[in-house]
Amino acid sequence: MINQSELESKVRHIQVHSRKAVLELLAGEYRSCFKGMGIEFEDVREYSHGDDVRTIDWNVTARTGKPHVKTFMEERELSLYFLLDVSGSGDFGSGVFTKREMAANIFALLAFASAHNHDNVGLILFSDQIELHIKARKGQNHVMRMIDLIMRHEPKSQGTDIAGALDYLNQVRSRRCIAFVLSDFIDQSYSDALRQSAQQHDLICVSLSDVRERELPKSGMLEMVDAETGEMRSIDCSDSRLRKLVKSRSAGHQSQLQDLCREVNADLLPLDTEDDFLHEIIQFFRDRMNRSADA
Template sequence: MIPRDTLKKIRRIEIRTRRAVHDVFAGRYQSVFKGQGMEFQEVREYIPGDDIRTIDWNVTARTGNLHVKKFTEERELTVMLLVDISASNRFGSAAHLKRDLSAEIAAVLAFSAIANHDRVGLILFTDRVEKHIPPRKGPTHVLRVISEILADRAAAPRTDLAPALDYLNRVVRRRCIAFLISDFIAPPCDHLLRVTGRRHDLVSILVADQHESALPPIGLVNFQDPETGRRVLLDTSHPPTRRALAAAQFNRRANLLRTLRSARSDAIELYTNQPYDRQLIHFFRQREQRR
């Protein structure tokens, strides 16, 4: 039984994201993510201007007239959502937790995919794979995906991208679009990211909160790491402490973006206190320009 609060949240996400998909994202999604190959459709008689490389010589020899093979783009794609549900994603200083933002982004991508008749699958992970939902079509399937992301479950607290990426590469044999949604507070896994970037169209979505790098100046605060349980007392009003934290986060982000670039992964940075539509539109425009 899904708790009532979770059902309300799912419904709110469904309403918001369906409207966004209808108004903005579905068309851009289709223009950016196209089929992975060509599918044979029929043989027909040659028409001047046809590419001579498509001539079917067997049929031509049999009939005495030039015939060509006609192909159409293989439109249907598989979209895999790899969503981090570790303890650090339960943090949020604005209206949303990072987990809520992850669910909403996943919903936008999933509804955009099914609007274009693509299949959507889900891999939930912490430092292990927590759940795998095979790719399917349809709005009911998307609602199940959202529900699973928001579900309260006794999952492992830590984050590790490696098990999820390894599982994806073993389970999904054909090239897919893989959206990796995480705060990326995790051990390095450069090799597996590169392997995944070669096998699939990998898009990394970095979910963050503004106060992870810029603490409000509110004096002494006892912090606890949600993944390790470690506690530390910090003076958030102390300028050197604030500068050190900001520098550490800046360096972590820069190193991560370099790693993702070397893995041939696009990167989208989203924050809990900012609308995500502008960043997604910017991403789609960049992808369109590269085609």
Template sequence: MIPKEILKKVREIEIYTRRLVNETVAGEYHSVFKGRGMEFLEVREYQPGDDIRSIDWNVTARMGHPFVKLHVEERELTIFFLVDTSASGNFGTVNTLKGELAVELCAILAFSAIRNNDKVGLITFTDTVEKYIPPKKGKNHVLRVMRELLYFQPQGTGTNIQAALEYLNTMLKRKAVVFLVSDFIASGYEQALRITSRKHDVIPITITDPRELELPNVGFIELEDAETGEQIMLDTFDPDVRKAYRTLALEELAIRERVFRSMKLDVINIRTDQPYLQTLISFFHKRASRY
């Protein structure tokens, strides 16, 4: 039995995010994700006026006269959310936890998808794949996805993006739009991401808290890794400590951005201390300008 507070939270997120979708996001989403592929329909004999580029030369050679391939526009898309539910999602020092923000973002995109008559699926992962929900259409299905993101208690605490991507590739046979939602505090996923991006339209959504980039000047603090439990004491009064922390954080950020750029991936960078709606709109505009 799902607790009443979880159902209440699902309802609150539904009301809030659907309003954003109806007022702002739905049109932007449709302009970008409107089914750009062509699906094979049949082969028939060549007729005057047919594009010679559509001739099926194998069938033509076999039958002794020209045949062409017919295609129809593939309107329906599959939208898949690959969501990091590791322990680091329970961190947040400003307006919201990273994990809560991930749920809101998925809800906005999922409600936009069903308005576009697209299918929505979900994989949650930690250091292992935790949950798989096959893609389907409809509001009730999206609400189920939201309930799982809010209520499901993962078994793992760490992060293994590589394993999640490999699992995705075994489950999805046809091309999909894959939103990979994580703080990307992980390594070793580059090759799996490269393979996945060749088959699917992968869009990383990075979620970052400002304290992951810069320490406050508040004296001695104890930091604990939410995924490993490792603890360290730091003197944040020391400017060299703060500088070293920021330098390391920015270096890791730059490495991640280089990885995404090398694969020509569109990225949505979200921060817990900044409104995310304009970031989403900017992403849609950028994508629409290229298609």
């Protein structure tokens, strides 16, 4: 069990390093990916690092001596919701991060990018029930509070209900938003809910996995515990048939999720706990922007 000082250190690390990454790398990519050019002009404001230079109002800039950008109605209404899976399987990780810690880091990066661009950010923590709901608001202090809540949260349940979380989002957020689902998607019977949410929102599934879920260690007999059911069993990791079965099932799970996201028109970003996820997120934004440009 992590102690209080270690927890506070982890929270500070996420907050400091995520904000630094946003300012240096992510803010411009986020804006290019999600900020459309609305047809209704709203206002002008001073230029911030990461703003699209195409929105600069040169007349106001020349008059004031400071760069200003135009804002549009579409920007004002942009909201993001993060559905973060805190079920028992998220506590697994064979490297630096568990899947849940990785999800917290990814949330921090994207949420700070949203705050930097004056967007609203909301949060839903879920297991097989809704564990926590923070309504969408603006501001970095709001983001920092949510990071702290994620890291300190102790789940009430170990199970997973992705369909229930998506249905809840649709109930509390009737207007269209950008919705990120951060989960290992180890669950069943959520395809209909995913389809409904993808029709209602701009849905992005961030699939988190660990190498040890795809490939068993060559360590002979191993005691394993199902994090969500508590079931224990002994397995022989040197059994070649078992190793092939684990690898095949993992590949099948990822392939099914990929096919489902394609079918319902949701984006999929698969990430491993060993990935440089900042690089992967930036590449995802660029690929998404290129697809939009080609559409």
